[in-house]
Amino acid sequence: MTGNNSARPLLAGLEPAQILETLLAAAAAAARETLPRFRSPLAVENKLAGGFDPVTEADKQAEIAVRDLIAARFPDHGLIGEEWDPKLSDNPCQWIIDPIDGTRAFISGVPVWGTLIGFMVDGRAQAGLMAQPFTGETYVGLPGRSIYRRGVEEIVLRTSAVTEIGRAKLSTTTPDLFVQTGTQRPWDALRAQVLQTRYGLDCYAYCLLAAGHIDLIVEPGLKNVDIAPLVPIIENAGGIVTTWEGGAPEEGGNCIAAATPELHAAAMAVLRAA
16 A cells, blocks of 8 residues: 655644534535436537537536535635636645536436545545435545445444455456556456455445445546545545556555455556456
8 A cells, every 4th residue: 555645734723523524514515516417418518529528517516515515615715617617726735526426427317426625735536425316325534544434334444354365355446447548457357266256346446345245446537626535535445546557546546455465466466368
């Protein structure tokens, strides 16, 4: 697991309760924009000239709501979002936002999309949230703990103890991504060795990994907003997230998340050999 910057406090002097309350308030602000539009007629724009990268008014308005809330509380912090230009700052603290991770799921009525919000210090994700307002579920990672919340229920998250590829439940959003990025061969090699593979879960898969239900996730070509907010949820549940080269995953790229260091090492060996 990649280490945190030890020269600065993990939350840059802010209290975990303050970060948690901000994450939850921001998720609630996003839900007021996304939930009324879910499973309703809505216009879908395509951000790509070749291919399909959808965006909706729900994406745009939810990000504005989150940015406005965070900027009001921390006006000197940086902001990185999926839909709008970054707010640059000399402050080491940055918030990273994907208002709807899984827009394809959103426009299809499938409740595996989620709002991702992360808090980073010196480029390392130290706290993160995934909120799925339709199911009422929230997954939060803070230094030393990762929790699941639904209504009054709160559960401490822990990854599975699976260490062998042959026992691993693997997930990725779609196998098409490996074709598009020229990484199909390592994907096929890994998929051939696992217990089972599940597709189409977007950010929800990473939270299921933190909760011990999925053991391994491999994806190519991620954006920073796709992965950075999920890193604290997985790491503080006992898992490990890196790039395929073993580096810090916050900038995105080809990423791998595993329940245990042993499973991570075994999967990395397969990817490298292929």
